[in-house]
Amino acid sequence: MRPLVIVGPSGVGKGTLIAMLQREFPDKFGFSVSHTTRGPRPGEVNGVHYNFVDKQAMERDIANGKFLEHAHVHQNIYGTSFAAVKSVTKAGKICLLDIDVQGAELVKKSGMDAAYVFIAPPSMEELERRLRGRGTEAEDAVLKRLENARTEMKSKDVAGFYDAVIVNDDVDKAYMALKEVIERHVDSRPALSTDQLLTRYGPVAFGIACAIAIAARVFMNGGKL
Numbered sequence: 136m137r138p139l140v141i142v143g144p145s146g147v148g149k150g151t152l153i154a155m156l157q158r159e160f161p162d163k164f165g166f167s168v169s170h171t172t173r174g175p176r177p178g179e180v181n182g183v184h185y186n187f188v189d190k191q192a193m194e195r196d197i198a199n200g201k202f203l204e205h206a207h208v209h210q211n212i213y214g215t216s217f218a219a220v221k222s223v224t225k226a227g228k229i230c231l232l233d234i235d236v237q238g239a240e241l242v243k244k245s246g247m248d249a250a251y252v253f254i255a256p257p258s259m260e261e262l263e264r265r266l267r268g269r270g271t272e273a274e275d276a277v278l279k280r281l282e283n284a285r286t287e288m289k290s291k292d293v294a295g296f297y298d299a300v301i302v303n304d305d306v307d308k309a310y311m312a313l314k315e316v317i318e319r320h321v322d323s324r325p326a327l328s329t330d331q332l333l334t335r336y337g338p339v340a341f342g343i344a345c346a347i348a349i350a351a352r353v354f355m356n357g358g359k360l
């Protein structure tokens with residue numbers, strides 16, 4: 136099955152929805168445990184919520200090619216290691232990635248066949264309430280996250296990037312919507328390898344390239360082939 140990439144501003148409820156999925160379907164979904172240079176919040180467990188590492192170790196592992204993607208988010212480095220995704224898919228589970236917009240763009244560029252969903256807040260005021268209500272960030276970190284949220288929100292309108300945008304107003308409704316997205320874009324779509332992608336879309340790409348070449352030749356020859 137294709138991995139599911141879940142994107143959205145900090146405090147919107149991504150972690151809450153992911154926890155609901157894992158609670159209801161513990162054998163079906165596995166979380167890709169990212170690396171981060173930020174410190175753990177109370178209750179966060181190393182190796183479960185994140186792999187908490189220092190900047191030097193993270194930069195070394197990035198240089199050694201261990202990461203599928205990484206990004207500087209809210210003044211820290213976050214990244215998805217190849218090993219994190221592999222450990223979920225090896226267990227036969229659907230891999231859930233909770234990553235930021237930059238990370239999602241990089242995963243898409245990597246060619247990994249995945250589904251993408253953006254979780255949006257009902258309003259920026261409500262996002263701020265949730266971020267502050269969670270009580271995990273100091274004031275300057277809250278302000279930084281809110282500032283970044285405004286940029287991240289623009290990403291949901293990029294045509295064709297996301298398979299779905301879900302507004303997390305009522306959490307149960309958002310969860311139902313997420314399960315529908317999974318049915319449509321994950322359950323019914325086995326992951327394609329690079330070879331399979333080439334077999335499926337290669338002939339179409341070749342056809343388009345030929346048509347462009349012929350049109351260019353006709354144009355250059357003043358209307359003759």
Ligand code: ADP
Pocket residue numbers: 143144145146147148149150151152265266268269303304305306307309
């Ligand atoms: P994220 O993982 O996107 O940073 P969280 O899942 O940690 O966000 O949620 C941030 C806060 O908002 C948490 O306190 C959570 O309980 C709360 N929350 C999540 N969804 C909703 C919702 N639909 N309505 C109200 N509060 C919510």
Ligand code: 5GP
Pocket residue numbers: 142143144145146169170173204205206208209213214215233234235236237238239
């Ligand atoms: P938090 O510090 O609140 O756990 O996460 C902050 C932001 O970092 C969130 O938007 C989250 O999705 C993002 N994030 C978490 N892990 C990764 C990762 O591995 N890669 C990227 N690019 N972003 C991540």
